[in-house]
Amino acid sequence: MSKPNSDFQRPQAAVLAARLAEPRRFVQVVAGPRQVGKSTLVQQVTDGLDVPVRYVSADEPTLRAADWIGQQWEAARLQGTGKAGSVLVLDEIQKIPAWSETVKRLWDEDTRKKRPLKVVVLGSAPLLIAQGLTESLAGRFETLHLPHWSFSEMREAFDFTLDDYLYFGGYPGAAPLARDPARWARYIADSLIETSISRDVLLLTRVDKPALLRRLFELACRYSGQVLSYTKMLGQLQDAGNATTLAHYLDLLAGAGMVRGLPKYAGDVARSRGSSPKLQVMNTALMTVTAALSPAEVRSDREFRGRLIESAVGAHLANAAAAGECELFYWRDRGQEVDFVVRNRNRLVTIEVKSGRAPQARAGTMTFAAAFKARCSLLVGGDGIPVEEFLARPVAHWLGD
Numbered sequence: 001m002s003k004p005n006s007d008f009q010r011p012q013a014a015v016l017a018a019r020l021a022e023p024r025r026f027v028q029v030v031a032g033p034r035q036v037g038k039s040t041l042v043q044q045v046t047d048g049l050d051v052p053v054r055y056v057s058a059d060e061p062t063l064r065a066a067d068w069i070g071q072q073w074e075a076a077r078l079q080g081t082g083k084a085g086s087v088l089v090l091d092e093i094q095k096i097p098a099w100s101e102t103v104k105r106l107w108d109e110d111t112r113k114k115r116p117l118k119v120v121v122l123g124s125a126p127l128l129i130a131q132g133l134t135e136s137l138a139g140r141f142e143t144l145h146l147p148h149w150s151f152s153e154m155r156e157a158f159d160f161t162l163d164d165y166l167y168f169g170g171y172p173g174a175a176p177l178a179r180d181p182a183r184w185a186r187y188i189a190d191s192l193i194e195t196s197i198s199r200d201v202l203l204l205t206r207v208d209k210p211a212l213l214r215r216l217f218e219l220a221c222r223y224s225g226q227v228l229s230y231t232k233m234l235g236q237l238q239d240a241g242n243a244t245t246l247a248h249y250l251d252l253l254a255g256a257g258m259v260r261g262l263p264k265y266a267g268d269v270a271r272s273r274g275s276s277p278k279l280q281v282m283n284t285a286l287m288t289v290t291a292a293l294s295p296a297e298v299r300s301d302r303e304f305r306g307r308l309i310e311s312a313v314g315a316h317l318a319n320a321a322a323a324g325e326c327e328l329f330y331w332r333d334r335g336q337e338v339d340f341v342v343r344n345r346n347r348l349v350t351i352e353v354k355s356g357r358a359p360q361a362r363a364g365t366m367t368f369a370a371a372f373k374a375r376c377s378l379l380v381g382g383d384g385i386p387v388e389e390f391l392a393r394p395v396a397h398w399l400g401d
Contacts, residue, residue, distance in 0.1 A: 008157040009044055010037065012144055017045045019142070020087065020118060027107060027137060028120040032146030033257020033282065034196045035173050038122045041146065042089055046120075052079040052086040059092035059199075069093075069102045077110075077117055085116025094123040094204065100136035107140055124200055124256060147319035148257065148283045151312075151391035162388045166308050167295050169285025170315075181295055188289045193217075193258075200256045212239050213249045220250070220259035220279040221290035224311040227264075227332060229276040250277065257282050260318060265329035265341040265348075267372060278330040280314045282322070287311055306355035309387055310339060313353050313380055317342060320395035336364035341374075344399045348374040351398075354382030375400075 012030075019028055030038050039057075046053040054076040058068070073088060080086030093099050103121070110117050133141065149170030154160040158175040160168070168178045171192065177184040197217065202210050215237050219228075228236075230243035247261075254260035261277025281287045287308060288298060298305055314328075317340055321328040331338040331350075340351040350365045365377045378398060380390045390398065 008153075010041055010146070010149075010153060012146055013041050013045050016042065016120075016144055017048065019144075020045065020049065020120075024085070024116055024118050027103065027141040028118075029133065029141050029143045030120060030122045030146060031124065031143055033124065033148060034200055035171050035192050036146050036148055036257070037172050038146050039091055040172075042091075042120055042122060046087060046089060049087060051084045052076075052081075053089065054079055054086065055089040055091070057091035058095040066096060066098050066102050069096060069099060070106065073106045073117075077115060080115075080117055083116055085118065087118045087120065089120045089122070091122045093121045098132075100132035104136045104140065107137075145323040147323050148315065150316065150319070150394075151388070152393070155392070162391070163295070163299065165391070166284055166305070166312055167288050167298055169283040169288070171283065171285055174285070185289050185292075188285055193286065193289070196256050196258060201252050205252055207249070207252070209239070209241060209245065209249075212237060212241055212245070213252065215239070216246060216249050217253055217259060218290055220253065220261075221281055221286050223279045224259070224281040224287050225279070225307050225314060227276050227278045227330065247277075254282075257322070258286060262314075262318070262328055262330050262340075265331045265338075265343075265368075265372070280318050281311055282315055282318055284308055284312050284315060309355040309381060310353040312391060313351070313387070314340060316391055317351070317395055325395060326399065331364070331368050333367070336367050338364045338368050341368070342395075342399060347399070348372055349399055350374050350377045351380060352377070352384075353380045353387075354384060 016028065016030065030042055032038055043055070046055065054072065056072050069090065072090065076086050076088035103119070107119065149172055151160070151162070151165045154165050154170055154172070154175065157172065160175070164178065168175065168184065171188065174184055174187050174192070177187055197214060201207065201213065207213055216233070219233060219236055230246050233246055234241060234243070250259070250261045259279065259281050262280050263277065264275035266275065291304065293301065293304065298308065317326070317328050320326055325344070327343040329341040329343070331341050338350045339353050342349045342351060350368055352362060352365055362379070368374060369377060378385060381387050
């Protein structure tokens, strides 16, 4: 690792800049997990604008009142002069009760009066949607999803090697701490994991068993890459909860961009939803911090490193799925399995990760292809596509888009 590249910009910055250069048309929604650089990206874009920008954040432990949005909106209106107007940026907006109704009212008022104020809102995508984005603001917004940082981004911005990325994952804010792994791990645990759970999940959603949700997160990190039935999870967690509660909590954790459960591909939505999930971290940093292993211990532990590689491939695919680029599943039937099944516009691609596991795993891809007419099968690792190359390219490249 070398000195961070301070000039680096994610590709989504150019997209947002182009949208803000257009005549006022939609509220711009920049959404994604905590600590992926949403605020930094918007700041980079707005710094290049030649109109006044008002940037305010609602990210405080005490939720602000709804009239706060109106106050900030009016201040931004007054900053704008002439036809160019101004830009209002509302960060962590999901923390405001009934925020979408307020934004709708003010946006429609400006539209009627032909005010040129442009608006950008930032927050966690599933939480935003749950609080009325699609209902209150239907037809008035477009979304820009920011996923966890990819290997290619971390390599360009921080000179990460593959081993760096497998261990430290894709959190840009923590990258400068990677020279001190113990300090880095404390930061991830305290400032990222705990903050995401306590402020992005528990503070905004009713959770009757917060301790169970926290233990479920740790379990998903420990068993990332493995299929685990809800019954087995309850046994591991030693809690009197039920499968419905666990499935709901797993959805909440997925909404915060932390871990998710991949459904089994069945060619049928209802059957897929009722399957045992394959646990998957969205960022491998969560896996290494939970395991409490040093970089040297990870390199020497072949079994854990193999699971880490498979989880890195899974996270690469899962982040593309979270951005709406594809759908992601696993498949298992009568002892045969496929690590990942990717569906894109009704085309199926199977992906098998060779990381020191059983050689008979490839038989599953042939059985699946015969049963479901998969378009192609990819092998990552071993004598297939090098892991570094697979992670360095966008998922769309491997899907033939």
